[in-house]
Amino acid sequence: MMNLTIKNLTKYYNKQCVLSIDAFTIERSSFLGIIGPNGAGKSTLVKMLAGLETPSSGEILYEKSLISPPIYKSMTMVFQKPYLLRTSVFNNIAYPLKIRKLNPKAIDKKVNHLIVEMGIESIKNQNAWTLSGGEAQKVALARAIIFEPALLILDEPTANIDPASILTMEKTINKFYQQSAPSIIIVTHNIQQAKRLCKEIAFMHQGKIVEFGKSSDMIHHPSNPLTKNFIEGEIIL
């Protein structure tokens, strides 16, 4: 679990401001959904939270300190297009435990348990570069949660995958959340998914967090007209 505080954060690309957030706090053990139209700045925000993009100004504090290398020991991000290693599915999932020097027996047990839980036994020995998109998404998620990070960032982890696989992934994410109480941030275009998974939702538009609240309030009683239109499926510009 991790507490994050954003202060006067901006991001500019080619002198164009794509993100501007004055103040925002993500409490420990939050399960935050970030929704909003294309280009709203969702990925830019989570990349900065993951330390993959540098802010143009402002700061992000993790547990009240500025981002620093130790944070990476306990944080991971899953992308829409997963980056997997060119080795077996088992080795991909085991990798975070190997680099943390867990003993091989414990690694075997943990990885096999998760593989069964996620229903991916049939691809356990398959080279990860030969997987279908949905299979690769599942492996990327398994690899992310296997070391029980304090902060898990998911950027559209279930985009373009079938409903059964979405449910498997949501079950896995939820179980991890219930068991380990991490902080989870998920960017999703699927409002129903945000409703199913998240405790809080932030709606972003044109680089700003327009509205933030408990997920049931945000979905059923949004107070901002932009949020309301977006949730009701209207096109917003």
Ligand SMILES: Nc1ncnc2c1ncn2[C@@H]1O[C@H](COP(=O)(O)OP(=O)(O)OP(=O)(O)O)[C@@H](O)[C@H]1O
């Ligand atoms: N590396 C970059 N160089 C220039 N512009 C960028 C770069 N990355 C993002 N942008 C711009 O920043 C804006 C916000 O992009 P971002 O990817 O954060 O939006 P998003 O809300 O995640 O959108 P989507 O829902 O389409 O994934 C967009 O206008 C995008 O074109």
